[in-house]
Amino acid sequence: MTSRSLNNSFKPQKKVIDFIRYCFKEEIKGDLLAQEKGRKGLIRFLIKTEDGSYTLKSDEISGKAEKMHTIHGAITESREKFVKPSLLENKKDIKVLDICSGLGYNAAALLEYLDLKNNREIKLDLDMVEISPEVLAAGLLIPSPIKSHHIIKKAYEEELINQSFAKLKLVKSSIPPNINFNIFTRDAREVVTQLKPKYYDAIFLDPFSPSKSAELYSVEFLRELKRIIKNDGIISTYTSAAPVRSGFIDAGFHIGEGPVFGRKSGGTLASLNLENIKVDISDDDERMIALSDVGIPFKDPDLNSTSNEIMNNRTLERKKARGNYKLSSTVKTPLFLGKKLDNDRLGRRVLRNMNKLKLDDPQSKNSFYLICPQQEFCQCGCGEPKIYNSRDRIRKMSQRLFFYSN
Ligand SMILES: C[S@@+](CC[C@H](N)C(=O)[O-])C[C@H]1O[C@@H](n2cnc3c(N)ncnc32)[C@H](O)[C@@H]1O
Numbered sequence: 001m002t003s004r005s006l007n008n009s010f011k012p013q014k015k016v017i018d019f020i021r022y023c024f025k026e027e028i029k030g031d032l033l034a035q036e037k038g039r040k041g042l043i044r045f046l047i048k049t050e051d052g053s054y055t056l057k058s059d060e061i062s063g064k065a066e067k068m069h070t071i072h073g074a075i076t077e078s079r080e081k082f083v084k085p086s087l088l089e090n091k092k093d094i095k096v097l098d099i100c101s102g103l104g105y106n107a108a109a110l111l112e113y114l115d116l117k118n119n120r121e122i123k124l125d126l127d128m129v130e131i132s133p134e135v136l137a138a139g140l141l142i143p144s145p146i147k148s149h150h151i152i153k154k155a156y157e158e159e160l161i162n163q164s165f166a167k168l169k170l171v172k173s174s175i176p177p178n179i180n181f182n183i184f185t186r187d188a189r190e191v192v193t194q195l196k197p198k199y200y201d202a203i204f205l206d207p208f209s210p211s212k213s214a215e216l217y218s219v220e221f222l223r224e225l226k227r228i229i230k231n232d233g234i235i236s237t238y239t240s241a242a243p244v245r246s247g248f249i250d251a252g253f254h255i256g257e258g259p260v261f262g263r264k265s266g267g268t269l270a271s272l273n274l275e276n277i278k279v280d281i282s283d284d285d286e287r288m289i290a291l292s293d294v295g296i297p298f299k300d301p302d303l304n305s306t307s308n309e310i311m312n313n314r315t316l317e318r319k320k321a322r323g324n325y326k327l328s329s330t331v332k333t334p335l336f337l338g339k340k341l342d343n344d345r346l347g348r349r350v351l352r353n354m355n356k357l358k359l360d361d362p363q364s365k366n367s368f369y370l371i372c373p374q375q376e377f378c379q380c381g382c383g384e385p386k387i388y389n390s391r392d393r394i395r396k397m398s399q400r401l402f403f404y405s406n
Pocket residue numbers: 009010011012067068069078099100101102103104105106107129130131132135186187188189206207208213216
């Protein structure tokens with residue numbers, strides 16, 4: 001992996017990173033109070049979320065920043081969107097991979113939810129990947145949102161001392177003997193290729209948004225996750241973005257809607273086992289992914305492109321595909337298939353988009369043929385039954401459009 005891609009990873013605000021690096025350098029030089037000063041200094045960067053837990057801002061791109069967690073409740077999001085949907089409560093020997101472990105909230109919510117401090121019958125191997133040692137250090141300094149976070153702090157402290165990033169053992173908690181941590185402070189793309197096959201029961205995938213960290217949502221990266229997850233394992237991520245969902249499908253996963261919390265739509269759950277998918281994604285989302293250019297996934301063939309390169313290549317690919325072998329995603333054209341169009345501005349626009357793919361009427365046989373895998377009763381004459389899962393419906397609709405447009 002080139003250092004170029006590492007340097008381009010999207011991280012928390014540079015001012016925070018610089019401040020934390022400075023504090024820990026002072027500790028290494030011998031300042032016994034450096035962490036205390038860091039804790040106080042960090043307060044000015046903290047953002048309180050609705051459940052009382054704190055988050056930090058990301059760096060800015062074109063004047064825009066994100067937060068590391070939803071403003072509606074950082075630690076609640078961890079529990080609701082990552083931990084609960086992973087369905088781990090009845091397992092005894094659990095292996096979890098926490099990608100983009102950040103401040104350690106997802107991991108803390110996991111320990112708390114499974115009551116790992118008291119329940120010694122459960123054994124947990126928790127592998128955490130975070131590119132930035134400064135973020136691990138921020139996890140040490142930030143007020144803990146729940147008790148179990150102190151255990152994560154201890155694991156982070158040990159890792160930072162191992163790396164000679166920190167010197168002092170200040171965290172009072174100890175790591176219970178039933179939890180085994182492995183912390184990787186490296187690019188997740190580099191780490192995943194070195195992990196054991198068919199190993200994890202759950203993977204938390206929690207990068208910044210797909211437009212900022214596209215490299216962690218590419219088909220090639222998700223294929224690596226397919227290699228290392230057990231057949232009945234579950235990947236959870238907060239995003240519902242079309243290219244992420246199509247990336248999972250191209251990598252071979254079934255996908256479903258994750259729980260809704262703090263945003264309009266749920267996140268995404270992915271598993272190789274259809275039984276783990278309780279809620280399909282919506283018909284509209286399936287159609288947009290299968291039939292329009294918005295479903296073109298992120299590609300990172302050698303796992304070393306920058307997010308910008310991946311985004312730019314996808315933009316070019318979308319442009320080529322639109323009106324050529326994919327319907328245009330503008331005005332949500334695929335959602336009008338099978339419907340009667342009004343003769344107004346919108347109707348004429350939709351029809352123009354359809355005409356580019358030689359669809360002259362949204363209620364023609366050809367139009368019904370494209371969406372038939374979603375229909376209870378066949379209206380195109382192919383006679384094939386409805387398909388009962390999102391992945392295979394998307395694949396089938398996409399194949400039909402491909403054959404039709406060629
Ligand atoms: C949305 S935050 C994660 C929040 C975290 N899960 C928590 O519980 O606090 C995204 C994190 O991904 C990290 N990151 C960015 N690019 C990365 C990469 N290529 N590999 C690993 N971590 C990365 C950032 O430094 C940041 O801490």
